Amino acid sequence: MINVAIMGHGVVGSGVAEILIGHADRIASKTKTPVNVKYILDLRDFPGLSYSDKFIKDFNTILNDGDVKVVVEVMGGINPAYDFAKKCICADKSVVTSNKELVAAKGAELIKLAEEHNVNFLFEASVGGGIPVLRPIAQCLAANEITAVTGILNGTTNYILNKMIVDNMDFSSALALAQEKGFAERNPAADIEGHDACRKVCILAALSFGKHVYPEQVSTEGITDITLDDVESADNFGCVIKLIGSARKLSNGRITASVRPTLVSRDCILSGVNGVFNAIMVHGDQTGDVMFYGKGAGKEATASAVVADVIDCVKHIGARKYLSWEDGSADFVDNTADLATKLYVRAVSSDFEGLVKQIKSIFPGISCVKNKFRGEIAFITDEEPESVLRSKISKIQNADSVKVLHTLF
Amino acid sequence: MINVAIMGHGVVGSGVAEILIGHADRIASKTKTPVNVKYILDLRDFPGLSYSDKFIKDFNTILNDGDVKVVVEVMGGINPAYDFAKKCICADKSVVTSNKELVAAKGAELIKLAEEHNVNFLFEASVGGGIPVLRPIAQCLAANEITAVTGILNGTTNYILNKMIVDNMDFSSALALAQEKGFAERNPAADIEGHDACRKVCILAALSFGKHVYPEQVSTEGITDITLDDVESADNFGCVIKLIGSARKLSNGRITASVRPTLVSRDCILSGVNGVFNAIMVHGDQTGDVMFYGKGAGKEATASAVVADVIDCVKHIGARKYLSWEDGSADFVDNTADLATKLYVRAVSSDFEGLVKQIKSIFPGISCVKNKFRGEIAFITDEEPESVLRSKISKIQNADSVKVLHTLF
Numbered sequence: 152m153i154n155v156a157i158m159g160h161g162v163v164g165s166g167v168a169e170i171l172i173g174h175a176d177r178i179a180s181k182t183k184t185p186v187n188v189k190y191i192l193d194l195r196d197f198p199g200l201s202y203s204d205k206f207i208k209d210f211n212t213i214l215n216d217g218d219v220k221v222v223v224e225v226m227g228g229i230n231p232a233y234d235f236a237k238k239c240i241c242a243d244k245s246v247v248t249s250n251k252e253l254v255a256a257k258g259a260e261l262i263k264l265a266e267e268h269n270v271n272f273l274f275e276a277s278v279g280g281g282i283p284v285l286r287p288i289a290q291c292l293a294a295n296e297i298t299a300v301t302g303i304l305n306g307t308t309n310y311i312l313n314k315m316i317v318d319n320m321d322f323s324s325a326l327a328l329a330q331e332k333g334f335a336e337r338n339p340a341a342d343i344e345g346h347d348a349c350r351k352v353c354i355l356a357a358l359s360f361g362k363h364v365y366p367e368q369v370s371t372e373g374i375t376d377i378t379l380d381d382v383e384s385a386d387n388f389g390c391v392i393k394l395i396g397s398a399r400k401l402s403n404g405r406i407t408a409s410v411r412p413t414l415v416s417r418d419c420i421l422s423g424v425n426g427v428f429n430a431i432m433v434h435g436d437q438t439g440d441v442m443f444y445g446k447g448a449g450k451e452a453t454a455s456a457v458v459a460d461v462i463d464c465v466k467h468i469g470a471r472k473y474l475s476w477e478d479g480s481a482d483f484v485d486n487t488a489d490l491a492t493k494l495y496v497r498a499v500s501s502d503f504e505g506l507v508k509q510i511k512s513i514f515p516g517i518s519c520v521k522n523k524f525r526g527e528i529a530f531i532t533d534e535e536p537e538s539v540l541r542s543k544i545s546k547i548q549n550a551d552s553v554k555v556l557h558t559l560f
Numbered sequence: 561m562i563n564v565a566i567m568g569h570g571v572v573g574s575g576v577a578e579i580l581i582g583h584a585d586r587i588a589s590k591t592k593t594p595v596n597v598k599y600i601l602d603l604r605d606f607p608g609l610s611y612s613d614k615f616i617k618d619f620n621t622i623l624n625d626g627d628v629k630v631v632v633e634v635m636g637g638i639n640p641a642y643d644f645a646k647k648c649i650c651a652d653k654s655v656v657t658s659n660k661e662l663v664a665a666k667g668a669e670l671i672k673l674a675e676e677h678n679v680n681f682l683f684e685a686s687v688g689g690g691i692p693v694l695r696p697i698a699q700c701l702a703a704n705e706i707t708a709v710t711g712i713l714n715g716t717t718n719y720i721l722n723k724m725i726v727d728n729m730d731f732s733s734a735l736a737l738a739q740e741k742g743f744a745e746r747n748p749a750a751d752i753e754g755h756d757a758c759r760k761v762c763i764l765a766a767l768s769f770g771k772h773v774y775p776e777q778v779s780t781e782g783i784t785d786i787t788l789d790d791v792e793s794a795d796n797f798g799c800v801i802k803l804i805g806s807a808r809k810l811s812n813g814r815i816t817a818s819v820r821p822t823l824v825s826r827d828c829i830l831s832g833v834n835g836v837f838n839a840i841m842v843h844g845d846q847t848g849d850v851m852f853y854g855k856g857a858g859k860e861a862t863a864s865a866v867v868a869d870v871i872d873c874v875k876h877i878g879a880r881k882y883l884s885w886e887d888g889s890a891d892f893v894d895n896t897a898d899l900a901t902k903l904y905v906r907a908v909s910s911d912f913e914g915l916v917k918q919i920k921s922i923f924p925g926i927s928c929v930k931n932k933f934r935g936e937i938a939f940i941t942d943e944e945p946e947s948v949l950r951s952k953i954s955k956i957q958n959a960d961s962v963k964v965l966h967t968l969f
Contacts, residue, residue: 170703170846181702275700281847283692283700291684291692293590294579294867420853423832437579437864438690441854444829445847455846458703470879 152185153465156213158235159226160193160206163249163276166454167223171461172202178458182465189219214238221464223457224248233257240264240272245464249276249457255350259363262475271472273460278304278351281452282445283459284431288358289474295435297359301397301559304351304410306427306447307335307342308374308394312412313425315382316391322377334427344373345410348396355431356398356408363479364398370409370486377412381554384497384529387520390414391422395559405485414495414531414558421559489536493558497529498550506549513543526551531558561594562874565622567644568635569602569615572658572685575863576632580870581611587867591874598628623647630873632866633657642666649673649681654873658685658866664759668772671884680881682869687713687760690861691854692868693840697767698883704844706768710806710968713760713819715836715856716744716751717783717803721821722834724791725800731786743836753782754819757805764840765807765817772888773807779818779895786821790963793906793938796929799823800831804968814894823904823940823967830968898945902967906938907959915958922952935960940967 155171157164171178171188179185190213191205210231213219222239224246226232232253236246240261248254254261254277265272275285288297303309307329314325326343329335341347349371356364374394385392395413398406415422420442424430429447434440446452463472500506503526510519510528519530532540547553564580566573580587580597588594599622600614619640622628631648633655635641641662645655649670657663663670663686674681684694697706712718716738723734735752738744750756758780765773783803794801804822809815824831829851833839838856843849855861872881909915912935919928919937928939941949956962 174703177705178703281844282850283696286700287692287696287852290872291695291865291868293871294583294587294864296586418834420829420832420834420837423829425827425829428829435690435864437860439855439858439861441691441852443696443850443852445850449848451846452848455703455844456700459700462702463699 152187153220154187154189154218155221156190156219157223158192160191162450163453164225166450167457170454170458181462186465210235214242221245221461229256240268243268243270245271247273247460249453251277251350255353255366259478271464275460276453276456278354280447281456282443284443292435295437297435299399299434300355300359302431303393303424303429304348304396305342306429310334310427312392321379343375345371348410352396352398352408357476360406362477362483364408365479368484372411374412385414388531389417401488407486407488408484411557414556416560489538491534492537493534494532494540495556495558498547498553499527500550501526502549509549513546561596562629563596563598563627564630565599565628566632567601569600571859572862573634575859576866579863579867590871595874619644623651630654630870638665649677652677652679654680656682656869658862660686660759664762664775668887680873684869685862685865687763689856690865691852693852701844704846706844708808708843709764709768711840712802712833712838713757713805714751715838719743719836721801730788752784754780757819761805761807761817766885769815771886771892773817774888777893781820783821794823797940798826810897816895816897817893820966823965825969898947900943901946902943903941903949904965904967907956907962908936909959910935911958918958922955
């Protein structure tokens with residue numbers, strides 16, 4: 152029998168407890184040994200639960216119990232999660248977490264510590280919720296050199312954008328609906344400003360390219376500036392707007408990393424990822440594009456990914472799973488790299504004829520969608536280095552406003 | 561250093577050799593020990609290759625060389641692949657294969673043999689080519705009870721159907737184009753009649769539901785009867801026609817398993833899987849729908865999946881990967897189960913008015929698409945047990961022909 156402790160009994164933690172306790176037989180059939188939840192750490196009381204006798208309030212009870220071999224950290228946040236995880240690993244316990252903030256900030260350090268102590272530090276649920284993605288990248292694509300990771304990494308923003316696209320709902324109404332349905336927090340900043348997706352890009356980039364990437368190294372932009380006009384205009388070009396997180400390998404060995412609203416062609420499978428679903432596309436030099444799709448959040452989905460990691464830890468007591476990367480460095484991420492791309496441009500002017508004339512002279516031969524009524528013209532550029540495109544766009548002086556978005560074709 | 565032998569130097573085998581030899585450094589960095597290709601078994605000569613000194617013609621050289629720890633079987637077919645794989649396992653060598661025919665026919669037996677000899681028998685490439693799917697099902701979804709597996713499992717037929725849908729090409733022209741492009745064999749029967757997809761359903765069902773499923777237990781229908789009229793008619797209902805392989809768990813513990821052309825709603829992510837791409841959707845009780853997408857065939861993609869298995873074998877010499885199922889049984893698959901479903905019906909008659917009247921009386925309130933010019937009416941039924949629907953459809957006597965297809969909504 153292997154003893155496990157769960158730190159945190161919130162949404163994910165209670166889900167983990169329910170699966171480990173409620174489906175103990177199923178779990179034991181996979182691990183070939185019973186898995187016993189010995190402690191659940193939470194400052195709150197849960198008197199009504201069938202397993203209420205397992206609750207404790209002192210972390211040291213877990214730390215000092217040599218019988219506890221695997222600890223699940225599902226408290227969220229950096230503190231005290233980081234301190235607790237570090238102490239558990241140093242006490243030769245394997246740690247499983249769903250905490251993307253923790254892994255994005257401290258992943259390399261905790262991985263190295265786990266290596267030193269010959270225990271496992273696993274975090275499959277931290278990126279895709281219930282979507283298997285980290286293990287497939289590390290194991291199944293092991294024969295590949297990964298050149299790019301691109302994904303829809305946040306269900307809240309995808310739900311909001313989807314409501315704007317399909318139901319013509321404006322941003323604030325869609326956000327309010329997402330909050331009402333429990334898909335968005337009361338304070339939605341982490342989602343709508345792209346920070347949640349940013350942390351997942353960090354973890355995916357680190358695993359794919361071998362070095363830690365810190366959140367502040369990712370060029371991050373949310374969806375708060377996306378309007379129904381953008382959505383409608385994108386549709387004219389056969390595109391939908393998605394919040395895309397991506398990291399790409401550059402020819403000099405460095406990488407770019409970004410989160411930003413992006414026009415995605417309806418021909419691309421990512422355009423069909425709707426509602427709260429997430430998807431991660433990985434490009435390997437041998438295998439081409441591979442995509443993983445599923446629910447990126449939610450109690451059961453996330454808890455089941457955590458439990459899968461617990462099963463793996465139990466099966467590998469005393470052995471190491473290779474899921475690792477090196478420390479990061481300031482120059483590893485280079486977002487100034489001048490990559491060839493196509494940009495989407497939408498400009499508005501009260502002098503509509505003047506605007507159209509100017510754009511036709513700067514971008515000759517480009518096909519535009521014009522809307523004289525709104526004084527608006529929109530187009531997608533040919534593929535050129537981004538600096539060249541930005542310089543051309545800066546020459547559009549007849550416009551009252553110019554909006555530029557990246558594209559994914 | 562670990563010595564490996566490759567049996568077969570066809571499309572996949574040469575790809576495996578090229579990765580293992582050409583990217584030896586990358587492989588060694590994953591395995592932490594060099595991987596050396598000691599022998600390549602093929603009856604043909606390949607004098608021009610840089611590694612032509614590795615070729616042998618006698619299988620016993622591999623079998624009797626105790627230094628060879630991992631054998632890659634990429635010959636295809638059941639014989640002699642089955643005999644060779646069995647002998648290698650009995651000589652305590654791990655075996656990796658991409659051979660779906662072999663795994664679908666003999667998987668349970670070879671898995672059991674590998675367990676007895678404490679070696680690994682891995683076959684990730686046998687189902688999805690380069691798409692990671694077997695390992696994610698076995699490991700990442702381990703906390704789930706899987707209730708259904710549904711997928712587009714054959715790139716050739718998906719390419720043909722896609723050409724019919726997008727380019728309005730008829731079946732034979734699309735097949736000829738697929739052959740010209742190398743996506744279809746000169747004898748395309750295994751693909752277009754559904755046998756290839758059937759073997760993959762066997763493997764997916766066995767891994768998901770724990771018991772071997774034999775090809776003859778899968779109700780299999782190909783795409784040779786699909787016409788442009790079907791494609792166009794499906795479009796009227798917001799659907800595309802895909803060859804769908806699926807296996808579902810029944811409430812009595814048995815399963816259904818089928819391969820058949822199916823109308824897939826454009827709202828379903830599977831509808832966006834185009835060209836030679838494949839996708840496998842897995843439904844877990846905790847995680848909901850999860851989908852894996854990528855190239856289901858092709859030299860590099862398939863070879864990279866084989867090499868990932870080789871890496872896993874090398875990392876687990878003397879240890880077992882759990883990827884297994886039990887022997888099958890005659891009553892495990894029950895395709896007579898009367899599941900609730902929606903069927904698509906298209907009927908043609910020279911007495912068009914009579915046909916419409918009769919259908920309206922058998923299926924009152926159903927919304928139809930009528931084409932008087934072709935004397936044709938098409939509709940999708942409400943959801944009812946299939947036997948009830950079949951019995952109603954058999955009452956359509958005014959039709960010259962009636963075509964029925966399954967649907968996926």
